[in-house]
Amino acid sequence: xxxxxxxASQGPxxxxxxxxxxxxxxxxxxxxLTVRDRHALAHLLSLDTRTVRSKSPMSxxxxxxxxxxxxxxxxxxxxxxVRSGNPQLVACHLPGDFCDLQxxxxxxxxxxxxxxxxxxxxxxxxxxxxxxVRDHPQIARALRLDSQIASSIEREWLVNVTRRDAHARxxxxxxxxxxxxxxxxxxxxxxxxxxxxxxxLANACGLTAVHxxxxxxxxxxxEVISWRGHVLHVQNRVRLATRADFCPAYxxxxxxxxxxxxxxxxxxx
Amino acid sequence: xxxxxxxASQGPxxxxxxxxxxxxxxxxxxxxLTVRDRHALAHLLSLDTRTVRSKSPMSxxxxxxxxxxxxxxxxxxxxxxVRSGNPQLVACHLPGDFCDLQxxxxxxxxxxxxxxxxxxxxxxxxxxxxxxVRDHPQIARALRLDSQIASSIEREWLVNVTRRDAHARxxxxxxxxxxxxxxxxxxxxxxxxxxxxxxxLANACGLTAVHxxxxxxxxxxxEVISWRGHVLHVQNRVRLATRADFCPAYxxxxxxxxxxxxxxxxxxx
DNA sequence: CGTACTGTTGATCAAAGTCAATTGAGGTGG
DNA sequence: CCACCTCAATTGACTTTGATCAACAGTACG
Numbered sequence: 001x002x003x004x005x006x007x008a009s010q011g012p013x014x015x016x017x018x019x020x021x022x023x024x025x026x027x028x029x030x031x032x033l034t035v036r037d038r039h040a041l042a043h044l045l046s047l048d049t050r051t052v053r054s055k056s057p058m059s060x061x062x063x064x065x066x067x068x069x070x071x072x073x074x075x076x077x078x079x080x081x082v083r084s085g086n087p088q089l090v091a092c093h094l095p096g097d098f099c100d101l102q103x104x105x106x107x108x109x110x111x112x113x114x115x116x117x118x119x120x121x122x123x124x125x126x127x128x129x130x131x132x133v134r135d136h137p138q139i140a141r142a143l144r145l146d147s148q149i150a151s152s153i154e155r156e157w158l159v160n161v162t163r164r165d166a167h168a169r170x171x172x173x174x175x176x177x178x179x180x181x182x183x184x185x186x187x188x189x190x191x192x193x194x195x196x197x198x199x200x201l202a203n204a205c206g207l208t209a210v211h212x213x214x215x216x217x218x219x220x221x222x223e224v225i226s227w228r229g230h231v232l233h234v235q236n237r238v239r240l241a242t243r244a245d246f247c248p249a250y251x252x253x254x255x256x257x258x259x260x261x262x263x264x265x266x267x268x269x
Numbered sequence: 270x271x272x273x274x275x276x277a278s279q280g281p282x283x284x285x286x287x288x289x290x291x292x293x294x295x296x297x298x299x300x301x302l303t304v305r306d307r308h309a310l311a312h313l314l315s316l317d318t319r320t321v322r323s324k325s326p327m328s329x330x331x332x333x334x335x336x337x338x339x340x341x342x343x344x345x346x347x348x349x350x351v352r353s354g355n356p357q358l359v360a361c362h363l364p365g366d367f368c369d370l371q372x373x374x375x376x377x378x379x380x381x382x383x384x385x386x387x388x389x390x391x392x393x394x395x396x397x398x399x400x401x402v403r404d405h406p407q408i409a410r411a412l413r414l415d416s417q418i419a420s421s422i423e424r425e426w427l428v429n430v431t432r433r434d435a436h437a438r439x440x441x442x443x444x445x446x447x448x449x450x451x452x453x454x455x456x457x458x459x460x461x462x463x464x465x466x467x468x469x470l471a472n473a474c475g476l477t478a479v480h481x482x483x484x485x486x487x488x489x490x491x492e493v494i495s496w497r498g499h500v501l502h503v504q505n506r507v508r509l510a511t512r513a514d515f516c517p518a519y520x521x522x523x524x525x526x527x528x529x530x531x532x533x534x535x536x537x538x
Numbered sequence: 539c540g541t542a543c544t545g546t547t548g549a550t551c552a553a554a555g556t557c558a559a560t561t562g563a564g565g566t567g568g
Numbered sequence: 569c570c571a572c573c574t575c576a577a578t579t580g581a582c583t584t585t586g587a588t589c590a591a592c593a594g595t596a597c598g
Contacts, residue, residue: 105417214579247379477588
């Protein structure tokens with residue numbers, strides 16, 4: 001079996017309704033885009049797409065021909081391996097997310113990116129991306145804000161695993177998923193397609209799969225969430241957020257006066 | 270007592286010998302700099318400096334007048350507070366490090382940066398930084414690489430607290446400090462000035478101060494390290510690295526072909 | 539010279555890990 | 569279409585790591 005189907009084929013399970021690409025949808029939350037912006041972006045995301053049938057590792061291209069992946073559909077997970085023990089899940093990439101901007105510069109040591117079954121990605125060369133941000137300042141601005149959020153999320157994960165008990169960790173991660181999913185239109189009626197296994201969830205939270213299972217059980221028994229067939233359903237959002245000590249501020253763009261925004265945190269060559 | 274002494278004064282304890290600023294030294298490890306580059310950088314770092322006498326929080330400026338701090342001497346720590354419990358130490362800034370590039374865009378929610386006693390910083394406005402990277406492409410390139418490493422470190426901390434036991438966590442953090450310290454010329458004969466308290470160390474590793482203390486004791490008893498008067502001394506580096514499962518790859522710049530380096534991961538406005 | 543951190547040690551306890559066995563579901567090949 | 573195989577989920581019994589509570593010593597600094 002090939003890992004990739006032919007570029008034109010569709011994944012077995014669509015987790016997003018048709019419409020603008022998730023990335024476009026997300027960026028428009030940050031800054032208004034012109035029709036031209038939206039068009040350019042959508043076009044770029046349609047040039048070189050791939051769909052995987054089953055869960056499989058993703059390459060970021062050869063050293064000479066590196067590319068950046070944008071999630072169109074399905075999820076990806078970045079794992080960081082260590083000598084002993086399970087790999088650590090360090091990031092989840094939902095539709096509309098970049099699979100680690102930094103991977104353009106080269107693969108990170110000891111980390112692998114796994115695509116969920118049925119995931120669809122768009123591949124972007126560095127040149128294409130550079131052209132895009134050069135010709136579309138609003139998109140560039142939105143991308144900066146988005147990448148700030150991505151780094152904010154990584155930081156929150158660190159806080160999550162160190163400062164919260166197992167119960168709150170799981171709850172917090174689920175809250176994050178729901179909010180991120182909403183931002184890209186993946187949530188319908190509190191239902192979010194989520195291809196992670198319980199072991200993944202455990203690895204993200206620094207717990208064992210066994211313990212994670214028990215916690216999910218109590219969340220189910222308390223009718224806070226249910227999780228059947230790779231779909232997370234949040235039944236009682238308030239209770240979930242309370243248990244998680246969840247504060248969504250880290251997922252919102254830092255409101256930046258346009259004066260200080262220009263070109264600062266992203267020095268260009 | 271004022272938090273800041275007058276700009277020209279020296280801190281009470283110099284942790285670095287005189288010479289080029291730590292930042293210059295660090296950047297030169299990435300890419301060769303011209304005399305002009307070095308000069309511009311050193312000049313910029315001399316324009317607006319501050320020294321604190323005692324441990325104190327650092328502001329990143331008013332919304333209208335934000336600045337970026339570069340460590341010249343001493344350390345800074347970024348703490349992320351949570352509702353219940355100790356703040357989490359999310360990053361340490363050694364001489365030559367930026368105190369969170371992102372802070373230029375605005376303060377991060379719930380995080381505070383503390384300067385160690387005797388720390389000296391240079392303050393950089395966004396405009397100044399933008400000019401610098403525009404006029405000095407080699408510096409810009411080095412800054413990109415450096416910021417990649419900074420993000421790599423944050424990721425490693427996540428792995429550290431989730432995938433290693435208390436003993437290895439502490440050892441790993443100390444290994445990191447030594448390697449980072451060496452890169453900026455702060456280590457002399459395996460001695461590194463380190464203003465952290467045991468409680469800080471504990472907060473960085475997701476442990477309690479009590480437990481951290483016990484672990485430091487065993488490390489001392491085994492003659493792996495000693496830690497007296499805010500100076501860390503690594504007596505047996507191999508043993509420390511072994512206990513830590515330490516692999517310094519994440520602290521080294523990803524070797525990047527110059528073809529893919531340009532302007533990609535740092536889209537400019 | 540006292541006040542407030544910081545470091546140190548002991549005793550006890552609980553949260554989460556480990557080991558092990560079983561069930562269930564989805565995909566594969568005959 | 570069914571038998572089979574693998575992976576994911578589930579549950580129980582037991583263990584251990586590191587947290588918690590408490591008290592005290594050393595040290596820096598105003």
